[in-house]
Amino acid sequence: MNDLTEKLKKSGGLRRFVESLLDRIDRTGNIPGSFSYSVPAAADADAVKWFFGPLCVNVTGDKVSLNLRKIAGDPDEFVARLYQALGRSRQNLKEESQSLTQMVAELLKKVVPADSAVFSEYIHSELEKLQHNRGELLSLARQQGFAVLEKHLACLQRGLRFLEAGSVPVRLSRFGLEVNGDTKSCRSGSPLLKTFARLLYQFSSVIRQEVDLSEPQNESEKLRLTLEQTGLQLDGSANQFQVFGNLVFSKNAERFDYVKKHAMLGEPVVLTCAQLEKAKIAEVPRQVVTIENETTFFEYAQSADPSQELVICSMGQANRLLVKFLEQLKGSVTSLYHWGDLDRSGVLILDSLRRRSGCDIQPLKMNSETFLANKGKGQSLSEEEKHRLKSLLQRRPDIICNDLLKTILAHNSWIEQENL
Incomplete structure (x- = not known):
């Protein structure tokens, strides 16, 4: 030898x-x-x-x-x-591969009747791929071992079940504990959190439809919009919003009027998820205006009459807390408006807010007349943005503010809300 x-x-x-x-x-x-x-x-x-x-x-x-x-x-x-x-x-890699494939198939068949619809659909999809000796779960078992696959599936099942069952906002650290006992495992941008987002988008038709209507511009934005459809709080802004006006609410038979008192001093207030949890609206102006950008919100609030309108800053795409709050206001107000950028994204934010809240929110200063009166303040559209705008009008010709979108396209420019 x-x-x-x-x-x-x-x-x-x-x-x-x-x-x-x-x-x-x-x-x-x-x-x-x-x-x-x-x-x-x-x-x-x-x-x-x-x-x-x-x-x-x-x-x-x-x-x-x-x-x-x-x-x-x-x-x-x-x-x-x-x-x-x-x-x-x-x-004997061929025999070992066949044996591993059989083990993976048996495991997937065992977990397929799960109490999570998304997880169950995902497993069905992987079982179909397994018939052709393919699939990401089989690949994981081959690369890292069967034990790692078992642990991974258990984490996915717990996480998806938790997301589908809950409706209250949840911090990412708390979600990580539910998934695998590690508060850091599902931090923003982590591979595991991205996996949850990808599966939710791929196997939940309701979430996918809502995300697609918002027309994400890249994969990162698509995954973020997907996670925003859940109760996960991706950052601090996810569980709060700014408001100005004579708003009073009650909790546990106690009346809270500090928003109104601050409004009398010309001061906006930040409302959080904890403050609004189980709160009931006791007093609110008959008109509500949501504003996309913070600078415009503060300027608008300076001249607003807090007894006549409640002014809210959506900070771009409205978070779940604001959507839920608007749902609560349905029977208490007579008119709702939204004011955003005069561009495709601004219109999509309004469109999403109307759809998600179920409220008949009308555009404020988001029309052709306002655009034409301020067209000298516009910025040129990129070729990519022109393509997206044309595509949107072709697919959804009756979208709200379609007249504004046509005017934007005709003049090849868009206007930031702050410039009006």
């Missing part, structure tokens, strides 16, 4: 030839009758020839062919000596 080891050490080409032969045996599980491999150096080709014997080897150019049927003695015994000389253990 030492003699074989020494010979393999002396010739790199011989060693590579033998390594490739053993790789082939591992892949197929069988010793082939013949084996060919490219050995460019003549000295290495000679080394292969004299290692196995001239009667077993044929050299044609840089191609060296080995006829294992002509090797003297038992081929299995000889191959076993080669494995030992290289310090390797013989494998």
